[in-house]
Amino acid sequence: MTHDQPARLPVTSISDLLAAVPYLLGFHPADSLVTIGLTGHRITVAARADLPAPATIPDWVPQAVRQHLALLRNVDATTAILIGYGPATAVTPVVDAITPHLHAAGITIFDTLRVTAGRYHSYQCQDPRCCPPDGVPFDPHYSPTTVHAIVAGQTALPDRAALVASLAHTASTGMTEASRRAQERALAAQISGGRAALIRAGRQAVGEAFARYAADAALTDDEVAWLAVLLADIAVRDHAGQATGQATGTEPWLLALWTDITRRADPAYAAAPATLLALTAWRHGQGALAAVALDRALAADPHYRLAHLVDHALRHGIPPTALDHGPTSGNPAR
Incomplete structure (x- = not known):
């Protein structure tokens, strides 16, 4: 539903x-x-x-x-x-x-x-x-x-299948290589600075992504891969979710941002951006898009807890004003 x-x-x-x-x-x-x-x-x-x-x-x-x-x-x-x-x-x-x-x-x-x-x-x-x-x-x-x-x-x-297709992964050799480089970069950052270094990098990457899409531009493959890898940390994901809400939550470029990241990111890292897309679509009143985004998230990680929480909210008609209380804030589980 x-x-x-x-x-x-x-x-x-x-x-x-x-x-x-x-x-x-x-x-x-x-x-x-x-x-x-x-x-x-x-x-x-x-x-x-x-x-x-x-x-x-x-x-x-x-x-x-x-x-x-x-x-x-x-x-x-x-x-x-x-x-x-x-x-x-x-x-x-x-x-x-x-x-x-x-x-x-x-x-x-x-x-x-x-x-x-x-x-x-x-x-x-x-x-x-x-x-x-x-x-x-x-x-x-x-x-x-x-x-x-x-x-x-x-x-x-035309139909729901077309909506599903609009979020399908766009596989490319360039993105595969970019994901490999992003994983190596994240490992090096963690070795040198610990998790705190990854969180700092994640906050910076989120800010840069917001600025890029607000200006009607897009990230490169390397930037998408880097952001997707960093979003695997729940602190970075929660920061991105809060920043999305603080950006009024209904700016058209927010949907464009999370749709683009969901489509282009390595499927292994799709759970976080797809869930953020679902949260954004929910705020926009686009429940069908939110549901399809959640399907993408759970296909990437069937146990992704935030995706299950949002899915429960959609199925039970909980309005997006519930987000005003920060659904990702302080969430200790994925």
Whole structure:
């Protein structure tokens, strides 16, 4: 499940809402259950989960209900819209299974929808004048909401696979050699000055990286490799995390910085920058990107503790304001 605190988009109809969903998530969903939470008349959370196989729905429901309720309650949302993307055989049993539990928990269900082959169907509207049996056609690519999102600089990739591909490792011989040199350099620094020398070097490397990307430039292979190796020390990683938050946490170049380091760093050192990317994306309200970044982090190190903590927060709808208390500060574990 991915969690976002969406940017404001004008939504005055179901078609507008469906046009907004890809921009709230960062990609066009498929075979998904999307939950939209409203606080008053404002969308305050958008979450996506894969549709479960029909045979697994009874086992899926309890955990799904807990996650949905946590997502909604953490943003004080009392109203929800459920949207299933896929064929009726996959969507209808899921909507039928989860809706009564949300009702019982005091959540008002504004609507439950199914999107199939460019048409939407409302499970709650039986009036054929506005909800014909064969569905209402809509085009998410041509809508005032879409135009507003694009003008605001928001993007929606074709699908989740494209989002995953955007963070894929960019292997190069130059980076392999740069990583080897960085490891040798770190070893020499530790021998001569101990861990304190590495931490000092890490703080300097973080500052230089911030200055470079704030100026719309990028690090060289040697600089990326050096920073990635230094981030393996949790004190350096925590300093980078705190510096990211202090830089307002929502500067566009921060996402560019940690995305670039995550893609280019040796996979053996990807856990720290990928987790920092997840934290940054979380602050930006890009829960889908945060989730994909966490997948990268845990692929590099399945036991990386901070990645697991952030993953838990995303799955349970904890808002990024929790970062104001410094989630990496003083964390003795990875």
